[in-house]
Amino acid sequence: GVHLAVEGAVKRYGRATALAGVDLIVHPGDRLGLVGESGSGKSTLGRLLLGLEHPEEGSVLVDGRELRSVLSTRSGRLGYRRRVQLVAQDTSSTFDPRHSVGDSIMVPARLLGGHDTAGARAAMEQVATELEIPLALLDRRPDQLSGGQRQRMAIARALVVRPELVVADEVVSALDVSVQGTVLNLLKRYCREHGAGLVFISHGLPATAFITERLVVLYHGVVAETGPTDQVLEHP
Ligand code: ADP
Numbered sequence: 219g220v221h222l223a224v225e226g227a228v229k230r231y232g233r234a235t236a237l238a239g240v241d242l243i244v245h246p247g248d249r250l251g252l253v254g255e256s257g258s259g260k261s262t263l264g265r266l267l268l269g270l271e272h273p274e275e276g277s278v279l280v281d282g283r284e285l286r287s288v289l290s291t292r293s294g295r296l297g298y299r300r301r302v303q304l305v306a307q308d309t310s311s312t313f314d315p316r317h318s319v320g321d322s323i324m325v326p327a328r329l330l331g332g333h334d335t336a337g338a339r340a341a342m343e344q345v346a347t348e349l350e351i352p353l354a355l356l357d358r359r360p361d362q363l364s365g366g367q368r369q370r371m372a373i374a375r376a377l378v379v380r381p382e383l384v385v386a387d388e389v390v391s392a393l394d395v396s397v398q399g400t401v402l403n404l405l406k407r408y409c410r411e412h413g414a415g416l417v418f419i420s421h422g423l424p425a426t427a428f429i430t431e432r433l434v435v436l437y438h439g440v441v442a443e444t445g446p447t448d449q450v451l452e453h454p
C-alpha cells in the first residue's frame with residue numbers, strides 16, 4: 219500500500235489561496251473522505267496527492283520520499299502512476315474523442331501495467347466485467363456513451379492498472395441516485411479485494427458515509443475537522 223503524507227501544504231492561484239497549510243496522512247488501505255463546501259480546496263489537495271501540482275510551501279511525501287523527486291525520473295513517474303490513480307471529476311480529458319473508450323483504457327494497461335496488446339485487452343475486459351460494463355460499450359467513442367457510462371469507463375481506466383490508491387474526485391455526484399449505489403459498491407469492492415486505499419472527494423454526504431471510514435473536512439483551505447466518518451457526521 220501507499221503511505222502519503224501532506225505536510226503544511228500551501229497552494230495559491232493568483233490571489234486565491236486554495237490550501238492554507240494542510241496536513242494529511244493517508245495510510246495504506248485507508249478509505250478517506252475529503253469533504254467541504256465548494257472552493258474549500260478538495261480538488262487541489264487531490265491533485266497534490268497525484269503530483270499533478272506541487273505545493274508552494276510544505277511537502278507531499280510518498281513512503282517518506284518527496285513526491286516531487288520521485289516524479290522527476292521517468293521510471294519514478296511510471297511507477298507512481300501505476301500505484302496511484304485519479305478518477306477526475308471531468309472525464310472529458312480522460313478519453314480521446316477520436317478513439318473508442320476501450321482503446322483509451324488499454325493505454326495505461328500497456329504503458330503502466332506492462333501488458334502487450336493481447337494482455338492489455340484481457341486486462342481491460344476483466345476490469346470492465348468487474349465494473350459490470352457490457353463489453354460492447356468498449357467499442358464506442360466517448361460521445362456515444364451516457365454521462366453515467368462515461369463515468370464508469372473513467373473508473374475502469376483507473377482500475378485497469380490495479381492501483382494501490384484511488385483518488386476519486388466527485389465520481390458519483392453527477393449520476394442518478396439509482397446508479398450511484400451501484401458505482402459506490404463496485405468501487406468499495408475493488409478496494410476490499412485489492413487492499414487498496416481510496417481518497418473520496420465529494421460534497422455528497424450519504425455517498426461519503428457509505429464508502430469511507432475516516433473524514434477530513436476542509437474549510438477555506440484548512441482542515442477544519444478530522445475523525446472517524448460516523449463520529450464526524452454525528453456532529454455536523
Ligand atoms: P473544491 O474542490 O473544494 O471545490 P478547489 O480545490 O477546486 O476546491 O478550489 C479551491 C480554490 O482554489 C477556489 O477558490 C478555486 O477557485 C481556486 N482554484 C482551484 N483551481 C484553480 C485554478 N486552476 N486556477 C485558479 N483558481 C483555482
Ligand code: ADP
Pocket residue numbers: 350351352355364365366367370392393394397
Ligand atoms: P446518465 O447518468 O447519463 O443518465 P445512466 O448511468 O443513468 O446515464 O445510464 C443510462 C442507462 O444506461 C440506464 O438504463 C443504465 O442502466 C444504463 N447503464 C448505465 N451504466 C451502464 C454501463 N456501464 N453499461 C451499460 N449500461 C449502463
